[in-house]
Amino acid sequence: MKSFENKKIFIASNEYTYRVEHLTLEGTCSIDHGPRNVKIKNLLVDKYPVTNQQYSFFLKKTGYQPRDTQRFLEHKPNKKIFNLPVVFVSQNDAIAYAKWVGGRLPTDEEWQYIAAGPKYLDWPWGNKFNPSLCNHDGNKLESVNAYRKGESWCGCVDMSGNCWEWTAGIHDDGNHQFALLRGGSYFYAHDHWHVGGGARKNSYHWKLQILNEGMNRAATLGFRCVYDAK
Amino acid sequence: MxxxxxxxxxxxxxxxxxxxxxxxxxxxxxxxxxxxxxxxxxxxxxxxxxxxxxxxxxxxxxxxxxxxxxxxxxxxxxxxxxxxxxxxxxxxxxxxxxxxxxxxxxxxxxxxxxxxxxxxxxxxxxxxxxxxxxxxxxxxxxxxxxxxxxxxxxxxxxxxxxxxxxxxxxxxxxxxxxxxxxxxxxxxxxxxxxxxxxxxxxxxxxxxxxxxxxxxxxxxxxxxxxxxxxxxxxxxxxxxxERYDLRKYHDSKNRWIKKNYLQHFMFAYGEEAFDYKKMEFKIIQIIKEGKEFGGYDSILFWHQYPRLGLDESNQWQLYKYLPKNYKTIKKIVDICHSHNTKFFIPFKPWDIRSNESLDSHAKYLERFIKATSIDGFFLDTMSSLPDSFLKIQKKFPSFEFCSEGTPREQRQIETLTSSWDQIGDIRRNFKVEINSNFFRFLFPEHPLNLVSRWSVGSDKDSLIKRAAFNGMGMVIWQDIFGCWLPFSIEQKKNIKSLKSILKKYHKYFYGDNSIPLINTLSKKIICNEFSNSHGKQKIYSIYNFGSNKIKGRILKLPLEVKEFKQIYGKKANIQIQKKQNIFYLSANLNVDDVILVNIKFKI
Incomplete structure (x- = not known):
């Protein structure tokens, strides 16, 4: 598989009105879903989700080993799948990588702005769902650059479908800890009691209730990094 | 003729x-x-x-x-x-x-x-x-x-x-x-x-x-x-x-499910159940807190929903991802057993994949029982017991099934010997009504645990009263998939009181002589009757559903009274009055009060 550069895209600071829908089946999602004004600082953002190749390089260079290894890189990244997004990583694993590359995970608000932009687009590519522009309801993960035509207003690719992406922070409502996931994935479970799969709109996040690392890692869950810019 | x-x-x-x-x-x-x-x-x-x-x-x-x-x-x-x-x-x-x-x-x-x-x-x-x-x-x-x-x-x-x-x-x-x-x-x-x-x-x-x-x-x-x-x-x-084959309820074994008065719903993803610092489940703490309710008879562990479907992992695989995989469950089960508490895991029929069958899930379950010594299987969204699971009970006679829905059809009632009595609707202005559950009186040997997951405040009060009125156990569910809806101290006390009465008077509540909605002398009072096998003692559950306090005779009693005692609810100044050789029960019953009165008759 031919590798490619995961270049960084500049996002100029701006203010926008954050408004997000969530679907938690039952239960609540104790954050302010807007509409509210948020300020986005100057950012650089990875064009693609972090790939197996990038994460393997990180491991090679740092010898990173999580304290709890349950399901860590369970898919066993190898050269054949180097261009696929890295998955089976917890939020801690994602943060460790991001720190190493001098970045961090995007906040939930930043992620939405990167995907929707100042025009508040419903999908990265526009306002109408187009399953041919993303890995939606597929059988497996695909290369992060497989759907370049589905890029967002700023040029970021693979923001909807393929794999869910971690956002920054563990939210704590006093009784529960949870993180917010973005973008949806290729996997679409068959029943309405399952987590709603497939590609997801820019204005959608899913509440992942945090437990041990084995439960926090999944075959459909990866990340991309952002970098504070001047 | x-x-x-x-x-x-x-x-x-x-x-x-x-x-x-x-x-x-x-x-x-x-x-x-x-x-x-x-x-x-x-x-x-x-x-x-x-x-x-x-x-x-x-x-x-x-x-x-x-x-x-x-x-x-x-x-x-x-x-x-x-x-x-x-x-x-x-x-x-x-x-x-x-x-x-x-x-x-x-x-x-x-x-x-x-x-x-x-x-x-x-x-x-x-x-x-x-x-x-x-x-x-x-x-x-x-x-x-x-x-x-x-x-x-x-x-x-x-x-x-x-x-x-x-x-x-x-x-x-x-x-x-x-x-x-x-x-x-x-x-x-x-x-x-x-x-x-x-x-x-x-x-x-x-x-x-x-x-x-x-x-x-x-x-x-x-x-x-x-x-x-x-x-x-x-x-x-x-x-x-007479049409029913109820042998499964009345076999010679002393089945523990009959005394499953309080079942705790242990939602894994929250402070109630999980210690985020130690990354382990707080099972001892849960059992300890359960004593405020009178002690949990069983615990239902819940970690698959709403997590299933994030990827292709099925409901059994999710156990492997817990800390130390299955060993976590085994450890929790052992702790529960040392505290005389039974342990359930749930089954999600909606997660069965196109290449799986109920028989294959029965095999998973069998392996899981052997590995962890769990006591029961909770049938999520179900109200019947599949034959594949029925066979499990032949191999593990003390293993029990409890379903989310009360069984409706004859075969289901005959084979599935325990269920929730679940009420409530999150999408409507649901009010917990205090009324008689006829299923409970038709099949008193079928233990029901009352639950209304979204009810809070006065509805939780009513829920406890409804359980007392029907002489049935409850599900103690406070963490509703990430929404913390706890019982108050007063409510815990009332549940504790109810549990001790259900336990003490088990034969009355779960015997087959109970009758719902017997005649009362007040138009705003309803009453259920629970009786021991020879009718010498009865428990009356009495509810004032009117908008005024009721004072005076509320029940005409069938026989001469030997002893009487109020065993549940706010003091209602119970008295037995005799007039023209007929015995009456009188009380001062506040609006919305449920009381239980135990009466011994002279026979």
Missing amino acids: MQNKFTGKKKFIDFSLGSLNLSLDVDKNIFLKKLNFIKNINNELFSIRVENKLIPRNKYKIEKVFKKTDVNFAVISIDFSQNFENDFFKGRISLIQKKKNITDFIFQLSARWHKNIPKKVLLKFPFLINLHKNKNFLKPGDIFDGKKRINKGVWNLHEYPPSIISDNLGNQCLGFEFYDQFPWQANYNLGISEAISNENFEKLETEIQLTRELTDIILMKIYTSSQGREKIFGLWKENTR
């Missing part, structure tokens, strides 16, 4: 079978004239419309009267016929009595169609509609509140309790049951049991399919009682239970 009277122009047929007396006027149509204490009814038994034309009353002809009696069996029937336009109809009305106080009323019809082309036939039962309008008629689960009939009884199974009509004193009663064997069965009872409970029963008109042979249209069981409506319920209960 039966008399045919032909006086002047009028023709009557009087039926008398045991305690049932019925008089028909067969002069022009078939009119019900009298039914035990209900006189001057003067209503057509039926009316038939063929292709929207009503068959005139004067078309009916009595063909034959048949009777036969012996020691164990009595039958009386009349055959009638009628020509209407080019079609010919035959019918038969029969009464069959095999048991004292229970009589089958059977109505059959046939048609010989002109040129063998069937027509659309609609049937009405004016006599039934007329009875239904009687001020002393109670639909199943209804009581009188002094002004009108109101519903205070619920059931959620395919059996329908009888509607009851009583005399003005409430002693002489008739119960009418329309058993629906199968909701799609042609002709048979025509969904009357359901219709009678609904509004617009007056408009009930059903379509029937008639052939050359007589077909059953109505099979109404008439229950008779001279001891009030409680007796009608008792007769129906006895008659209904």
Whole structure:
């Protein structure tokens, strides 16, 4: 598989009105879903989700080993799948990588702005769902650059479908800890009691209730990094 | 037994079978004239419309009267016929009595169609509609509140309790049951049991399919009682239970599920259950906190939903991802067992993949039982026990199943011996009503745990009262998939009190002598009765659903009282009064209070 550069895209600071829908089946999602004004600082953002190749390089260079290894890189990244997004990583694993590359995970608000932009687009590519522009309801993960035509207003690719992406922070409502996931994935479970799969709109996040690392890692869950810019 | 009277122009047929007396006027149509204490009814038994034309009353002809009696069996029937336009109809009305106080009323019809082309036939039962309008008629689960009939009884199974009509004193009663064997069965009872409970029963008109042979249209069981409506319920209960194979409930083993009064719902993703610093489950803490409720008898561990579906992992694989995988569950189970607490895991039927079967899940379960020593399987979203799982109980006799829904059908009730009594609706303004659950009284050996997951505040108070009123256990569920809805200290105390009473008086609550909604002396009081096997002791659960405090006599007691004690609820100054050799229970009962009173009788 031919590798490619995961270049960084500049996002100029701006203010926008954050408004997000969530679907938690039952239960609540104790954050302010807007509409509210948020300020986005100057950012650089990875064009693609972090790939197996990038994460393997990180491991090679740092010898990173999580304290709890349950399901860590369970898919066993190898050269054949180097261009696929890295998955089976917890939020801690994602943060460790991001720190190493001098970045961090995007906040939930930043992620939405990167995907929707100042025009508040419903999908990265526009306002109408187009399953041919993303890995939606597929059988497996695909290369992060497989759907370049589905890029967002700023040029970021693979923001909807393929794999869910971690956002920054563990939210704590006093009784529960949870993180917010973005973008949806290729996997679409068959029943309405399952987590709603497939590609997801820019204005959608899913509440992942945090437990041990084995439960926090999944075959459909990866990340991309952002970098504070001047 | 039966008399045919032909006086002047009028023709009557009087039926008398045991305690049932019925008089028909067969002069022009078939009119019900009298039914035990209900006189001057003067209503057509039926009316038939063929292709929207009503068959005139004067078309009916009595063909034959048949009777036969012996020691164990009595039958009386009349055959009638009628020509209407080019079609010919035959019918038969029969009464069959095999048991004292229970009589089958059977109505059959046939048609010989002109040129063998069937027509659309609609049937009405004016006599039934007329009875239904009687001020002393109670639909199943209804009581009188002094002004009108109101519903205070619920059931959620395919059996329908009888509607009851009583005399003005409430002693002489008739119960009418329309058993629906199968909701799609042609002709048979025509969904009357359901219709009678609904509004617009007056408009009930059903379509029937008639052939050359007589077909059953109505099979109404008439229950008779001279001891009030409680007796009608008792007769129906006895008659209904006879159809069931309840051996699984009554096998010789002392099954722990019968004493599963409090089941804790342990939602894994929260401070209640999980220590985020130590990354382990707080099982000892949960058991300790459970003592505030009187102690959990079982714990239901829940971590698959709402997590399943994030990737392809199935419900069993998610156990492997817990800290130290299955060993976590094994450790928790061992701790539970050392505290005399049983442990359930859930089964999610909606997660079965296209390449899986229930048999394969039964194998997973078997392996899981061996690896972890879990005690039970909770059947999420289900109300029946698949055969694949039933086999598990043969290998692990003490292993139990409990379902989210109360079983509705006969086979389900026979095999699935425990379930939740779940109420509530998150999408509506749901109010927890305090009423009688007829399933619980029909099958008291089937433990039910009451739960209304979204109820808070006063609704939680009502939930506890409803459990006390029905003498049933509860599910202690405070973390609703990430929404923390705890019980208050006061509510915990009330649950603790309830649990100790359920435990102490287990034989009363779970014996088969319980009766819902017995007669009371106050229009704003409802009462259930729980009795030990020989009737020497009873527990009365009493609820004031009115808007005023009730002071004075509320129950007429069946026997002389030896001892009495209020065992649950706010002090109600219970007293026993005797007047003209009749014993009465009097109380000062505040609005919305539920109390339980234990009475020992002199026998």
